[in-house]
Amino acid sequence: MKQSSFFSKIINLSIFFMLIWVAYALISSAQDDNKAHQNRVQFLFSSNAVDAQLNQFALKIIAVDMPEYDELVTLTQRLDSLKSLVNSQHSPFAATTSDLQQKISHYFALIDDKMLQLERIKTAASLMRNTLLYLPQLNKELQLQGSKDALIAQQLYSDVLSYNFYADEVKLVEIQSKLEVIGDRKQSPLIKNLKQHLQVQLVQQHDLKNLYNAFVATPSKPAFNTLNSSYNQYHLEKLQSSKENRQLTLILSAALLLALIIIYRRLNHARFSAFRSGKLLKEALTSIEEGFALFDKNNQLVLSNTSWFNHHEIDPDNAPKTLEQWQTLQSNQLINQIESHNQTLHCSLAGKWIRTTLNQAHDGAMACVSVDVTSFKHAEATLKKWGHAIEQSPVSIVITDTRGKIEYVNPKFEHITGYQLEEVQGKTPRILRSQVTTTDYRALWLELKEKGQWRGEFHNQKKNGEHYWEQARISAIKDQQGEVTHYIAVKEDITEQKHAHAKLKTAAAVFNATQEGIMTTNSELEITAINPAFTRITGYSAVDVLGKKPSILSSGKHDKAFYEKMWQTLKEQDQWASEIWNKRKDGSLYPEWLSISAVRDEDGHIQQYIAVISDITERKTQEEKIQYQAYYDALTGLPNRSLLLERISQSLLYSERYKQLSALLFIDLDRFKRINDTMGHEAGDALLIEVSARLTQIVRKSDTVSRFGGDEFVILLNNIASIEHCTTVAQKIINELSKPFMIHGFEIFSGASIGITLLPEDADNAKELLRLADLAMYKAKENGRNQFHFFAKSMQQQVNRRVELEHKLRNAIKNQELSLFYQPIVDTQSASLYGVEALMRWQLSDGSFISPAEFIPVAEESGLISEMGEWLIKQACSDIQSLNLNCNCQCMLSVNVSSQQYRLGFNAEILSTILKDTQFNANLLNLEITESILLDNDQAVMNWLQDLRATGAQLAIDDFGTGYSSLSYLRRFPINTIKIDRSFISDLTASEDSAVLVKAIVSMADSLNLKVIAEGVENKVQLKSLNDLGGQYVQGYFYAKPLPIEALQTWVNEHICRFCCKKSKLIESQCDFVI
């Protein structure tokens, strides 16, 4: 249908285009005719114009009205082009009649002729003109010559002219006779020339007349008129005939078109009818499900429907055309069965079952009908499958009739029960019933009849007497009318399940009843179950933890490695057990014994984990208690002997490893036995408790105070800085324990004796150390109570001497045995006295000196330094004040101030008082401090120093270079002077490093605007080196040793010019001071 409509559209379109074309052809042919006509008329006009112009030019030439002939050239060219056009293929008259063409040729021949004549006219006219121009001049010349013929020449000239006007033969004869007369008579050149010119004039006149006449006579005009009228006639005829032609063509075309349209419509109608009936048939065939194919008697396919092709799974476009081919196609199918002579069954690859019937029609044609039987085939197959299913079922199947008589049992039934089908056929399932069955068969039957099915368990007996459990489902089988025809029982042996269930019940009871907490997780470690004991131990109920991770129990007490090890063990051994700290729901930590087992499936993959938890908090507490009792003294709570021994051993290890010094103080209370005996054990115990409290307060936390037994205590001082620390502690203990104790309302005095051993010097094991300390303690007791005694002799001696020194020093202060010495400081550049350093000297009554290095530390430790320091400043100020007054000079005074003095309260106020009292110029006072005091970087120290500076006194760093010589504190603290330590000076000549260092210090001090004083200069070489390095101020034996004030006065008098003291000039002649 689509195709046909497409064709009809094409035909419609082509008819339309034909109409357009016919119209166009008609119009264009008319236009063509019109244009050609225009061209011809144009051509004729042009030709006529040329002719007219020729005539005009001829007239102009005759009238001598053309100064030049270029216009004629142009005209000639126009004529040429017209001629070439008419002679060419493109001639406008090419398609006209030969008569017309002849007439044109004739016409152009005439014009050509006229053109040639015009040329001759031109020539003749020029000649005549020139002669006419010349004749008057000739006449003139003749007259001038006086020729007799002049007159006759004149006459002739006028005759010629008149002949020109009135040309008649008589005149001509007369003129010619006259000319002959002239010619006969005289042969003068002038006459001859005249004669010639006159003759030429005559000839030319004649010729020109003739030529012009001939030109005018040329019948170009009539020729044109003939041509024009002929053409007009031709055009009219042509017009008429073409009009007729067009009309005819139009009528013919219209008729043709009409015929075409009618034919087309008829054809279309017939085609449509045929198409409609064919369509009906096709629709009928298409609508049936059966395939249909009709083959004519030549076995050619003539008709078929879609079902036919669908059944054969063939694309209709590529389908076979003959019956044989179809049969071949069928026989090539997957299954090809011939069912009868005219019926076959096929199964295609796609599983389609087709039954084909072949029928002979009356005219020898064959009609094939195919039916799709796939669904029947499938139903058949399904039935077969069900049969197999029952046969091979893993459960027993029993089919009985309505009365319960067995009709069928499947092999599984036979296998389980041991009965064969033949044995049970016709019997009821009652044969399986055991004596112990609990099934209510009456209820079974009732329910089965009411609901059509029953479900329940049987406790049955096999053929061999073995009992077994079965779960059964009995259903009624109904026919199509709904009548019950059979019962089918499907039964499963559940004996195993029954047993397992019983086991599970037991396990669950255990799970719930056990005192151990049990928690199970899946392989993802999500908690799957917990038991009541778990809840009791951890506080977590099932709601809290199910689905969560066991890490919620984590106490955080165990490190990562612990858990890693746990998992490692679990992975390798499938179980792990350990004591572990966990956290309860309320946040409290508790120890538990945790045992985890991994449960694997058959493939070895971990399926779940089972954790068993025993709370061991109770046990733990017990254990700790035991341990405490083992290591601590029950009365005082102090570590007991055992712990002490451990600690000492540890300390020994540390001491050796880190080169530390530790000390062991063995303390024995004095008079304890008496207190115990007189006031009772309780009082003794109270005293011991009070003692232990006092002891604990004295020592650091890192130290161990232990009760060794009875009234004996041992203190382990770990990592002490010096022996002094140890002695200080010992003294403190003695002091503290000497104070009275309040026991039960009584003031009791005790006291202590202490023996000291040093670790690791005195022994290398704890017991030996304790023994030696005990020994030392007895030594202390021997020396009288409230003493401490070192085990080492040297130590003891040192202690003894120190105590002695302190004692003596007190006396010395009291007895004014201390005195002051002054060592000069020299300015080498000006060779003058810069100042003096005040140094303390202690001279015993026997005349010997005790070194300041020995007694100053004692003074500092004992606090005597405070008193001594103030005395020193006061005395020195007083001395130097008088020196300066005596010498009228500005000698600087340097005094040492120790950090201990700062601690003991020396300050700017005290200093101010001293300065005021002595009237010493503060600007001349130089307070020397050590580097160490600055190192603490204490703001208080800083303030202290600044206050001191505020009094006007200067500050100097003593022993610079020995400590942490740092530039930074030099900048931060208000320092004026640096004193380079004597060790650098003594090395100066020997070591290059020292020289470099001194140089560095000097230049650094320079840049910070500090003075540098070199100490300990002993010889000239040192002095020279120092000077080379830029050192200006020098102190040392080279100039003078420390001198008493009197000696200093003398030294100054001797070496410093009295009068020049202000200039501080050293007297060169007396001493080789100046380099």
Added chain:
Amino acid sequence: MTLTRSFVVLMSVLFFNLSFAKEPITPIVTPSHLNKEKIALGKALFFDKRLSKNDEISCASCHQLTTNGADNKALSDGVDGQKTTAKTPTVYNAVFNIRQTWSGARTDLFDQVDAPITNPKEHGTTWAKVIAKLSADKKLATKFKRIYHSPISQQNIQHAIAEFEQSLVTTNSPFDRWLQGDQNAIDSRTKQGYQLFKRYGCISCHQGRNVGGNMFSKIGHFGDYFQDRGGEITEIDLGRYMVTKNPYDKHVFKVPSLRLSSLQTHFFHDGSQNDLSDAIRVMAKYQLGRAIPEQDIQSIRAFLTSLVGQHPELMSPYEAE
């Protein structure tokens, strides 16, 4: 009657010495309608010797552009050492001629190109040969293809050469400048020469922009030129008669242009005169039937000299001096 009236006019003109309202000679104007590519192609062909037998000569062999558009010979050299039968006329300003060749046998320049090619005494070849030779030149063939959109043909060759020849006009001559109003373009003698040229009647034939070339005239109105010349009377001597076969046209020739006459060495169709003054004398004798005094001849010569215009190819007489 009209003739009579015209004579009255003529007389009055002559006797009352009235001048023409319009000068009989007009200035040459450069043609503007020409195709430059075709001119270039035509020029190449004009100089191309392949247009002759044995590649001996080209158009330019006789029409020497630097000289005067012709050679300085009475008769020119054709192929095979032959001589042409007539004096080569100048190719300069030929475009203005009413007809081409002495006898006017050729309608125009296009038509004229054909004449020497097939003339056995001149180029002595055939068009077929010429076309075959030129077509072998691929470059030239391509050029033709591009310009004429067709292969090399007689028609194209003729057209191209004619196009080139149309461009050969001499402009800006002193006399033309005078005509256009420059009073100082020529001297008084020249002016006098022009007046004499008119008064003697030379102007009757030698007029128009080309000072001739636009009409025909018989040689020997007065006296027998050929008898006086002597020698055999050839076909060429018969002149236009050979074209029209009309007895009247015997010895009739196209009046030649005098534009470059002062550059010529030989004169008339037979090249019989080799001096301009002599040529003027011959003309006076046979055409005007009178003698012209020597002084006037020199004046006329001066006038003729002033007619020479300029063209890039032409060596100017002033340059030559």
